[in-house]
Amino acid sequence: MADSDPDLAGAVTIEAPRRRLRRLKESDQLAQSARRRVALVEGSTPHLSSETRSLLRKRLRMAALLLGAGFGLFFLWLIIQGAATGDWIIAAPFYAVHVGVALLLGFLATRLCSKCDLSLTKLRVFEAMIFGAPAAYFFLLHYDRLQVTSSPDGSHPHVPQIVGLWMLLVFTYALFVPNNWRRAGVVIGLMATAPVALNLWTYLRNDAFAQLVDTDFHGVLTEQALIMTMSALGAIVGVHTIGALRREAFVAKQLGQYRLKKLLGSGGMGEVYLAEHQMMKRPCAVKVIRAEKAGDPQVLARFEREVRATAKLSHWNTIDIYDYGRTEDGTFYYVMEFLPGHNVGELVKNGGPLPANRILYLMRQICDALAEAHNHGLVHRDLKPANLYVAYRGGMHDVAKVLDFGLAKPLHDATSAGLTQEGSITGSPLYMSPEQASSEEVDARSDVYSLGAVMYYMATGKAPFAYENPMKVMIAHATEDPEPPRYINGDVPAELEEIILRAMEKRPADRFQSMAELRDALDQVPVDSEWTSRTAADWWSCNGCPERKALCAQAIEMAAV
Numbered sequence: 183m184a185d186s187d188p189d190l191a192g193a194v195t196i197e198a199p200r201r202r203l204r205r206l207k208e209s210d211q212l213a214q215s216a217r218r219r220v221a222l223v224e225g226s227t228p229h230l231s232s233e234t235r236s237l238l239r240k241r242l243r244m245a246a247l248l249l250g251a252g253f254g255l256f257f258l259w260l261i262i263q264g265a266a267t268g269d270w271i272i273a274a275p276f277y278a279v280h281v282g283v284a285l286l287l288g289f290l291a292t293r294l295c296s297k298c299d300l301s302l303t304k305l306r307v308f309e310a311m312i313f314g315a316p317a318a319y320f321f322l323l324h325y326d327r328l329q330v331t332s333s334p335d336g337s338h339p340h341v342p343q344i345v346g347l348w349m350l351l352v353f354t355y356a357l358f359v360p361n362n363w364r365r366a367g368v369v370i371g372l373m374a375t376a377p378v379a380l381n382l383w384t385y386l387r388n389d390a391f392a393q394l395v396d397t398d399f400h401g402v403l404t405e406q407a408l409i410m411t412m413s414a415l416g417a418i419v420g421v422h423t424i425g426a427l428r429r430e431a432f433v434a435k436q437l438g439q440y441r442l443k444k445l446l447g448s449g450g451m452g453e454v455y456l457a458e459h460q461m462m463k464r465p466c467a468v469k470v471i472r473a474e475k476a477g478d479p480q481v482l483a484r485f486e487r488e489v490r491a492t493a494k495l496s497h498w499n500t501i502d503i504y505d506y507g508r509t510e511d512g513t514f515y516y517v518m519e520f521l522p523g524h525n526v527g528e529l530v531k532n533g534g535p536l537p538a539n540r541i542l543y544l545m546r547q548i549c550d551a552l553a554e555a556h557n558h559g560l561v562h563r564d565l566k567p568a569n570l571y572v573a574y575r576g577g578m579h580d581v582a583k584v585l586d587f588g589l590a591k592p593l594h595d596a597t598s599a600g601l602t603q604e605g606s607i608t609g610s611p612l613y614m615s616p617e618q619a620s621s622e623e624v625d626a627r628s629d630v631y632s633l634g635a636v637m638y639y640m641a642t643g644k645a646p647f648a649y650e651n652p653m654k655v656m657i658a659h660a661t662e663d664p665e666p667p668r669y670i671n672g673d674v675p676a677e678l679e680e681i682i683l684r685a686m687e688k689r690p691a692d693r694f695q696s697m698a699e700l701r702d703a704l705d706q707v708p709v710d711s712e713w714t715s716r717t718a719a720d721w722w723s724c725n726g727c728p729e730r731k732a733l734c735a736q737a738i739e740m741a742a743v
Contacts, residue, residue: 238305238360243294245358246312250287252350253316257281279322283315313355313369320347321376328384328391341381341395341402348377349413356417356424363422370421374414378407440468440517452485456520466504467521471514482514489516491587494558499551501571501583521583522574526640527567533725535643538675540580542704543713544572545637547582549701552633555587556626556697562587563624565632566610567639580718611652611659612645616688619656627690630700634685634693641682642670660688677707 257280290312294300300308327342352373356366381403384391395403442455446467457468471485493503505517526544529536536544548570555562562569564586571583611619615631618624638646646665647658667674667682681703687693694700 235300235302235305238309239294239298239300240296241358241360242305242308242312243291245354246287246291246294246308248358249312249316249354250284250291253280253284253287257284276323276326279319283319286315287312309359313351313373316351317373317376320344320351321380323347324377324380325384328380329388331394341406343402343406345377345406345409345413348373348410352410352413352417353420356420360425360428361421362425363418366421367418370414370417374410378403378410381406440466442468457517459517465520466517467519468515468517485514491560492518494560495551495554495587497551497554499547499582499584500554501585519575521571523572523581525568525585526570526572526636529572530567530640530643535671535673536640537713538641538673538678538707539709539711539713540718541637541640541678542707542709543580543718544570544582544640545633546701546704548584548633549697549704551582551584552626552629553697553701555584556629560587561624561626562629562632563614563618564610565629565636566613567636570636574722578715578718579722580713580715611655612647613639614656614659615690616660617690619659625690626696627693630685630693630695630697631687631690633697633700634682637678637682638664638667638686641667641674641678644670646686675707675709681707 257277260277260280290308294308324342324344324347327344331340331342352370355369355373359366361369385395385403386392439460440457441460442457444456446454446456448454452469452471455468455470457466458464459466471482489503489506492501493506501521502519503516504519507516508514524532552562552565562584565584569584569586571585573581573583575581575583613632613635615624615628618628618632635646645655647655647662649655649658664683664686667679668676681700684703685693685700694703
């Protein structure tokens with residue numbers, strides 16, 4: 183241990199028996215509290231927004247009218263054809279089913295009126311009926327034709343070509359129902375499989391049909407299977423393309439003065455796009471709240487709080503907010519500086535533990551940014567590798583930025599108390615403090631603990647408690663001592679290990695009491711060579727991700743135009 187700093191050395195010396203007993207008792211109390219009160223906060227079940235539900239209702243109504251009109255026209259044709267051939271009486275049962283499907287589609291179209299505000303569940307039931315009824319009719323019709331054409335007394339034995347009807351149903355579904363490609367793939371796959379499966383089933387069960395196929399028409403079944411396969415694949419790709427265009431058009435329509443260039447990533451609250459202000463031609467990042475969460479007041483309140491909290495801060499190492507707005511239909515967005523680079527999690531994942539001098543270089547910047555936030559009475563509460571960015575800004579590399587103040591909460595703010603339920607947990611279990619894990623009130627020392635856990639990850643390449651069960655992770659934060667970093671990575675300086683372990687003390691009173699105090703301790707860690715912006719530039723030129731370098735070049739080019 184370092185003898186130059188007795189306070190740091192004392193933080194990791196063997197505790198007296200009385201203090202050890204007191205810590206064990208407090209740890210047991212925290213563990214019981216965590217088991218009793220902890221509740222993981224998970225994302226809401228995905229659901230369609232009111233605008234998307236309205237679009238689905240309109241599309242289903244159009245599909246019902248189109249299919250209903252088609253059944254009506256074909257019924258007239260069947261009547262005319264039956265009268266000409268004289269066998270309309272024999273086919274009367276099929277005519278009845280045909281009329282029934284047409285009437286059902288017309289009835290469903292009337293129930294999907296413009297004034298009907300139907301739930302997603304009801305719309306899905308309508309969807310199943312609109313496409314299920316024609317599919318059932320086509321299945322019966324196909325089966326009947328297979329039996330007739332393969333009967334011994336058939337005048338013209340042949341394999342009926344009925345795939346055209348199934349293709350009509352497949353492409354009607356793909357064109358009219360707004361969907362993601364996975365769900366559409368299931369529905370379209372069932373439609374495309376039905377005629378192929380029926381052909382195969384008849385081939386195996388009907389000897390006359392099997393003999394017919396084996397003698398002259400074996401290639402017809404293969405041809406029909408290939409046609410349905412290609413139709414299904416084309417329809418699914420079409421659904422994906424139409425959906426992507428619709429999402430892009432929706433977002434672009436809401437953010438008139440910002441032209442979205444590229445999706446950078448997505449998270450629990452929304453998507454982040456590389457964008458450009460049309461007038462100023464300045465590259466920026468636009469965060470848009472997810473459309474399916476637009477109707478959740480709690481999410482919107484958290485989104486607004488993130489903007490307000492971050493906008494109060496002006497430190498160079500806190501991400502800058504340029505603009506914020508709400509569109510007429512309730513879509514929220516805010517515009518922030520674009521940060522080409524990597525977050526800390528990506529750096530460690532791609533290159534392993536960071537050298538001590540780079541950890542110190544980045545953490546000093548982070549401490550300064552969080553010190554300003556704490557002076558404003560804001561506790562971040564969600565410090566994790568993904569929220570600490572290492573960017574290229576102002577001609578310099580390795581500029582650390584603190585992101586995502588969405589969970590930041592004023593220490594004494596009654597207006598935000600309702601944004602998280604009592605007894606619930608917010609934050610990332612791998613890096614949250616013991617008091618945060620047990621739903622207790624937190625202060626700046628909670629961020630000290632979380633930052634210590636992040637430094638542990640940066641120095642070792644693993645989280646302090648890397649259990650798969652989130653509950654077990656949070657209980658470990660309250661009851662277990664982390665394995666010393668030097669046991670995992672012998673290159674970690676003893677002084678840095680002492681700082682990490684002190685920052686991660688279970689009792690807030692035993693930690694560094696402020697970010698300024700933590701930064702002062704980091705300044706005392708000896709290293710063989712200092713990490714500088716020039717060192718960072720050399721590292722980025724050799725190790726930077728090509729895609730991120732391209733984004734950086736694109737942003738510079740956008741700014742220069």
